[in-house]
Amino acid sequence: MIEMTPAARERLDNYLQRMRSELRGTRAVVADEVEQSVREHIEIALAQAQAPVGATEVIGILDRLGPPERWLGDEERPMWRRALDHVRSGPEDGRLAYLSFGLFVASIVLLPIFGFLLLIPAMFVGRAWVELARDRGEPLGARRWLVYPAMAVVLAFATGLLIIGPPMMAIAFALGPDVESLLDIPTSRLGELRFLAGLGGVMFGSWWIIAGGFCAAFIRPIRFVFSPLLDGLRRKHFAVLAAIGALVAAAGATLIYYRH
Amino acid sequence: MHPVTDLSFDNWMTQLRKGLLELAILNTIAPAPLYGYDIVRRLSDVDHLVITEGTVYPILSRLKNSRLVETYIEESQEGPARKYYRLTARGRDDLHRMNQHWDSLHHAIGGLRKERKR
Numbered sequence: 087m088i089e090m091t092p093a094a095r096e097r098l099d100n101y102l103q104r105m106r107s108e109l110r111g112t113r114a115v116v117a118d119e120v121e122q123s124v125r126e127h128i129e130i131a132l133a134q135a136q137a138p139v140g141a142t143e144v145i146g147i148l149d150r151l152g153p154p155e156r157w158l159g160d161e162e163r164p165m166w167r168r169a170l171d172h173v174r175s176g177p178e179d180g181r182l183a184y185l186s187f188g189l190f191v192a193s194i195v196l197l198p199i200f201g202f203l204l205l206i207p208a209m210f211v212g213r214a215w216v217e218l219a220r221d222r223g224e225p226l227g228a229r230r231w232l233v234y235p236a237m238a239v240v241l242a243f244a245t246g247l248l249i250i251g252p253p254m255m256a257i258a259f260a261l262g263p264d265v266e267s268l269l270d271i272p273t274s275r276l277g278e279l280r281f282l283a284g285l286g287g288v289m290f291g292s293w294w295i296i297a298g299g300f301c302a303a304f305i306r307p308i309r310f311v312f313s314p315l316l317d318g319l320r321r322k323h324f325a326v327l328a329a330i331g332a333l334v335a336a337a338g339a340t341l342i343y344y345r346h
Numbered sequence: 347m348h349p350v351t352d353l354s355f356d357n358w359m360t361q362l363r364k365g366l367l368e369l370a371i372l373n374t375i376a377p378a379p380l381y382g383y384d385i386v387r388r389l390s391d392v393d394h395l396v397i398t399e400g401t402v403y404p405i406l407s408r409l410k411n412s413r414l415v416e417t418y419i420e421e422s423q424e425g426p427a428r429k430y431y432r433l434t435a436r437g438r439d440d441l442h443r444m445n446q447h448w449d450s451l452h453h454a455i456g457g458l459r460k461e462r463k464r
Contacts, residue, residue, distance in 0.1 A: 105400075115407035123382045123403045126426055130383040133425035152398020159364060162404075 088129055089137040094144040098128065105154040111164035124151065186212030187232040190239075205243075208236035216314060226314070234315070241312050248297055253289040260285060281345040287338020294331025298324040363395060368405055369448060370395055372433065372441045375415065379432035382406065406431060414440055 090098065105124065109117035131147045132139050160168065189208035193201045212233025219226055301308060302324040309316050367389075374380065374388050382403060389396045396402065409415045414437035421427050433441065 109404070112404075114411065115404045116411065119407050119410070120403045123406065123429060124400065126381075126429060127383050127386065127399075127403070129426045130381075130428070150398075151400035154400060156398055157401050157404050162408075 088132050088135075088139055090139045090144065091141060093141040094139050097141050097144050097148065101148050101151075101154075108154040108157070108167075111167065112158060112162055113164075114162045115158070127151070182211050182215035182218065183229045183232040186215060186236055190236040193236075205236055205240050209240040212236050213311070213313070230314075237312065237315055241315055248301075249294070250290075252297075253286070253293045256289045256293070257286060260289070277345050280341050284338045284341030284343075284345065287334045287341060289338075291331040291333070291335025291338055295328045295335065296331075298326075298328030298331060301327075359394070363397070367395065367401065368409070369441075369444050371402065371405055371409065372414065372437060372444065375431050376433055376438070376441060379418075379430040381420075381428035381430050383428075385431065409437070413437070 102121065102124070106117060106121060109115060109120055128144075128147055128151075132143060135143050186208050189204045189211060193204035193208060195201065196204065215233055216226065216230075302321045305319065305321055305324070309319050312319075370389055370392065371385060374385055380388070385406070386396070386399045386402050389402060390399060406415065410417060410431075413434055415431050416434050417429050417431055419427050419429055
């Protein structure tokens with residue numbers, strides 16, 4: 087063991103620590119073996135130096151060895167480390183896409199403690215990455231699969247809320263405590279079922295007409311927020327929703343009319 | 347020079363160096379076994395081949411993993427015991443093929459350059 091000043095020893099220890107961290111998890115090389123070889127290299131290089139070896143000599147040798155972060159080719163490094171580097175190395179390298187995926191994974195892991203709230207920033211970070219890539223005229227490539235999960239889950243949730251949320255609340259409100267005296271609900275089982283189905287049809291159908299019209303009016307912001315997933319969305323899709331709503335509402339009204 | 351050109355030239359050099367370093371290491375230890383520090387010193391004498399000396403060690407480890415080289419330890423009177431690297435039979439075969447391929451590539455590129463000069 088070569089005698090070194092505390093400063094030189096600290097430099098060397100830090101360097102070896104960086105090297106171990108960089109080589110950890112790499113399958114192509116044996117990290118312990120590389121470390122042993124590098125230690126041997128340093129000891130041979132310092133063999134003629136006067137003890138205790140100072141920081142200047144050690145730094146000179148470490149500089150020639152170079153930063154361990156540059157020793158391995160990208161394809162040799164573990165996938166998690168490459169992903170971490172992408173997150174660190176700036177938007178131009180797609181760190182936002184990796185950040186979006188990280189938030190998505192965190193939202194699932196933390197689901198029991200309101201982790202789903204992380205889906206919103208995950209979606210918007212992913213959306214920001216899409217916009218940056220478009221500004222630079224770059225194709226989204228395989229990294230789009232890092233941002234799609236968060237966007238797809240939020241889109242599915244928003245669609246579900248839009249389709250069934252308000253009518254469910256309206257039905258719950260309509261079937262309040264004094265409902266029987268107000269709405270003339272039939273006493274027979276069949277009549278009651280017919281009434282409830284009719285009420286559901288009217289509520290859902292009416293809402294779908296309103297939602298279809300509302301979304302058709304604001305199609306651009308909707309398309310923008312959920313781009314590129316909803317790039318193919320057209321007003322005709324909402325017209326179909328409104329038409330289905332009209333049919334369901336009409337069927338519901340008929341059932342209510344013939345409830346007795 | 348245009349920065350984009352600089353960047354692509356650097357990238358090209360890095361890729362070329364990466365591929366050649368393995369061939370250079372195998373050729374360095376082909377005549378006789380050498381220890382790591384000695385291999386690095388010899389390669390550092392070749393202009394532009396080794397920019398960071400540490401790069402050599404992961405390659406040596408990979409070559410050992412691929413069973414192209416093997417190691418043994420030998421005591422030294424001038425410092426710590428040294429780990430020597432030598433070619434295996436398989437390493438020698440692979441190196442022979444790699445050198446042949448390199449020669450034919452070098453020859454082909456030389457031919458293209460001659461044609462351009464005409």
